[in-house]
Amino acid sequence: MAAFSSLIKKNRYQLINLHRIIKAQSSFKIVFTLCFALFFEVGLFWLFLDGFNFLHRMGGVGLIIISKLFDIFFLGMGFMLIVSSIVSSYSTIYRSDEIPFLLTRPFSISQIVLYKFFESTGLSSWAFFFIIIPFICAYGYHENMSAAFVVWNFLFSIPFLITCSGIGTVITIIIVRWIPLGRYLRIPGIGIAVIAAWFLIHELLKYRSITTESDLNLSMLLPGFTLASNPLLPSYWISEGIMLLTGGQWLNGVMFGIMITSTSMVICISIEWVGQKIFHEGWQRLTNGSSINERAPVMLWWLQNILLVFPSDIRAIVMKDIRTFFRDPVQWSQALIFFGLLALYFSNLRTFRYHTFPENWRNTIAFLNVFSVSAVICSLGARFIYPQLSLEGQGFWILGLSPARMSRILLTKFFLALSCMLLVSTSLMFLSARMLNAAPIVVVVAILLVCSISAVVCGLSTGLGAIYLDISQKNPAAIVSGFGGTLNLVLSLCFMLVAIIPFGMIFHLNLLHRMNNHQMYNSLIIAGLWLVVLTVLSIITPLYLGLKTLLRREY
Amino acid sequence: MIEICNLTRKFGSFEAVSNLSLTVLPGELFCFLGPNGAGKTTTIKILTGLLRPTSGTTRICGLDMQIDPIAVKKLIGYIPDMPFLYERLTATEFFQFTADLYEVPQNKVPLLCDESFRLFGLLDCRNVLIKELSHGMRQRLIYASTFLHNPQVLFIDEPLVGLDPYSIRLIKDLLMEKARAGMTIFLTTHILAVAEDIADRIGIISKGKLIAMGTLKELLALNNECKNLEDIFLHLTENDN
Ligand SMILES: Nc1ncnc2c1ncn2[C@@H]1O[C@H](COP(=O)(O)OP(=O)(O)O)[C@@H](O)[C@H]1O
Numbered sequence A: 001m002a003a004f005s006s007l008i009k010k011n012r013y014q015l016i017n018l019h020r021i022i023k024a025q026s027s028f029k030i031v032f033t034l035c036f037a038l039f040f041e042v043g044l045f046w047l048f049l050d051g052f053n054f055l056h057r058m059g060g061v062g063l064i065i066i067s068k069l070f071d072i073f074f075l076g077m078g079f080m081l082i083v084s085s086i087v088s089s090y091s092t093i094y095r096s097d098e099i100p101f102l103l104t105r106p107f108s109i110s111q112i113v114l115y116k117f118f119e120s121t122g123l124s125s126w127a128f129f130f131i132i133i134p135f136i137c138a139y140g141y142h143e144n145m146s147a148a149f150v151v152w153n154f155l156f157s158i159p160f161l162i163t164c165s166g167i168g169t170v171i172t173i174i175i176v177r178w179i180p181l182g183r184y185l186r187i188p189g190i191g192i193a194v195i196a197a198w199f200l201i202h203e204l205l206k207y208r209s210i211t212t213e214s215d216l217n218l219s220m221l222l223p224g225f226t227l228a229s230n231p232l233l234p235s236y237w238i239s240e241g242i243m244l245l246t247g248g249q250w251l252n253g254v255m256f257g258i259m260i261t262s263t264s265m266v267i268c269i270s271i272e273w274v275g276q277k278i279f280h281e282g283w284q285r286l287t288n289g290s291s292i293n294e295r296a297p298v299m300l301w302w303l304q305n306i307l308l309v310f311p312s313d314i315r316a317i318v319m320k321d322i323r324t325f326f327r328d329p330v331q332w333s334q335a336l337i338f339f340g341l342l343a344l345y346f347s348n349l350r351t352f353r354y355h356t357f358p359e360n361w362r363n364t365i366a367f368l369n370v371f372s373v374s375a376v377i378c379s380l381g382a383r384f385i386y387p388q389l390s391l392e393g394q395g396f397w398i399l400g401l402s403p404a405r406m407s408r409i410l411l412t413k414f415f416l417a418l419s420c421m422l423l424v425s426t427s428l429m430f431l432s433a434r435m436l437n438a439a440p441i442v443v444v445v446a447i448l449l450v451c452s453i454s455a456v457v458c459g460l461s462t463g464l465g466a467i468y469l470d471i472s473q474k475n476p477a478a479i480v481s482g483f484g485g486t487l488n489l490v491l492s493l494c495f496m497l498v499a500i501i502p503f504g505m506i507f508h509l510n511l512l513h514r515m516n517n518h519q520m521y522n523s524l525i526i527a528g529l530w531l532v533v534l535t536v537l538s539i540i541t542p543l544y545l546g547l548k549t550l551l552r553r554e555y
Numbered sequence B: 001m002i003e004i005c006n007l008t009r010k011f012g013s014f015e016a017v018s019n020l021s022l023t024v025l026p027g028e029l030f031c032f033l034g035p036n037g038a039g040k041t042t043t044i045k046i047l048t049g050l051l052r053p054t055s056g057t058t059r060i061c062g063l064d065m066q067i068d069p070i071a072v073k074k075l076i077g078y079i080p081d082m083p084f085l086y087e088r089l090t091a092t093e094f095f096q097f098t099a100d101l102y103e104v105p106q107n108k109v110p111l112l113c114d115e116s117f118r119l120f121g122l123l124d125c126r127n128v129l130i131k132e133l134s135h136g137m138r139q140r141l142i143y144a145s146t147f148l149h150n151p152q153v154l155f156i157d158e159p160l161v162g163l164d165p166y167s168i169r170l171i172k173d174l175l176m177e178k179a180r181a182g183m184t185i186f187l188t189t190h191i192l193a194v195a196e197d198i199a200d201r202i203g204i205i206s207k208g209k210l211i212a213m214g215t216l217k218e219l220l221a222l223n224n225e226c227k228n229l230e231d232i233f234l235h236l237t238e239n240d241n
């Protein structure tokens, strides 16, 4: 235990050092950061409150949704936490340079894993609190809850956070240990995967056959409803427990509290156990994973040759980035998870059979779809594009020393990101618009919007990535959850709203017959011009500022 | 070839290099000696443009790094003491990457790669990821890729740290040969034997100040109670430690 407490002490020293570093930074930056965070929280609070009021005014369905919202919120949060923990615990637990150091010190392996688990939980927790605080406040305010509501939320959140993050970590440790499967496990593994896939498809089909009979009913709109109030789920214990405690039903509430706390403890114990049993093996697999003879000396030689049309310094950077991406399991596995979630979203578009809805409904849903595709773009930008300059890392001296101009390097990164992003975003948008069977003009506007948002997200992420460059950090999860990463995500989301809302309004007014078709086309053109100006400005400004910071930097 | 004029660099209020002036002639192998923390790395980073001077100027081949960085960068090569390379590229890919950065024509690269990998004994490692290479192999790889664009001026920071006798011999011979062929080499070290072996001229820096400069003979002549470089070094830097 003494060893373990020395680890905690080390973190305290790091905190003290961090304090010193912060003190050395300009107070302007700190004040700006704090103001921004506050502004963001208040904004989010109003947004949630507005949403509740809207649902309230809707009556009927809206009221039911509100009553269930609390359950759904924690269910969704739990799901997101597990996914993000899978991602971040991989890079925090397996990728950290600290592991080899710690393994040679007098710590047991389970202590190391547990310690790294808490570090990874801490990394994902502050984004969690950032989002749930305004939600909880808005919900409490709207439902006239007492202040105790917030306190109970906070108390329940901690074991919930540990539980979800722990589940993710256990999954990661197991995956790393056994996947890719060895010779003997391969056949049973594939068998299980096939059975699981068959089961999933079977469930989906069953679901669809119900929805064809009934019309637009509630369970269709929110399939999470029944799941969210399943009494076996920890997220349900949380929402129920908080409600009971706030309502003064102490005994039942405390029981839920004890349930979630004991679950989180069980999770910690299982991490300790899994850590002791299989962590080391998995870590070994990762570090000695490659076999020298199988690799070709140059990967993607054909692409290198295709890129001969570009100047050679640009080709150098592009090829290096592509190769590094594909050789880095942290990066591509996250891309896989990301696209897996997208596939889930699309299968949902299909099961809801939106394409059979009346036209005005379809167009509205198509616009909502623009929002969700844009949100996907924003998170892609935040997760993959923003950290790319920082991940250049200590290797920056190579670029700093080379005769390639910084502006070219930055622009190369921007255009590389943009071309990948456009490929993803336009095809996503096109596919989903086809699935929703939207009107052609809506499809065209949607695709243009998505292009503009992609470009701005790439510009912002590259520019801010340069401004908040952190070359000492190798863990993308930590880079993304830093201040610059959050700022980038928020600004991207803001731009998305500013870009989409005018077009949405125009279509909406046209639908309500407050605007005829002729007027609609005219206003679309004006809105389009406005969008172009805005797009160009929001690409150039961050790139310019980023370039200036890069030029001012020392390596 | 290299002119340093009243160079000063501060970190906060701490002067890592103070008012340093020296000149290195073309084709000369100049050794920059000093205890740990004397300011050697800082000087070399300023010369290569990775750090900016607080005051003073540096010129390489008559070009000022602050004014015309691109032209200077084409002329120089730099091998840092703890080089970071892209861990997820293979040795060959890294070589290709450097070739592209310095605009070496694509069709010449495979041949150059073969040649220099043979010279540095890297042929067995051509398809190994850099993160799997040992320190010595990495060091060889970085020499191979630095010589690729034939720099006129080469800066090397602590070239022999952590290398085996074979690698040390390889690199010492290589440096002397390159210097004979006209390359100007500026290297820092605190290993005195190396300086005695290969240096044309030696400069000794301590606490950011240049305290002695000249050929080995000149230095010995100036400090006549000293028998070798070690004595001179310890004698000159003793009051500082
Ligand atoms: N980025 C930095 N910030 C503050 N101090 C630095 C920095 N880099 C170097 N120093 C200080 O400058 C002095 C000279 O360092 P360096 O040039 O690396 O010495 P060496 O001669 O061993 O290579 C040292 O005292 C070091 O602590």
Ligand SMILES: [Mg+2]
Pocket (backbone or CB within 6 Å): B040, B041, B042, B081, B157, B158
């Ligand atoms: Mg040094």
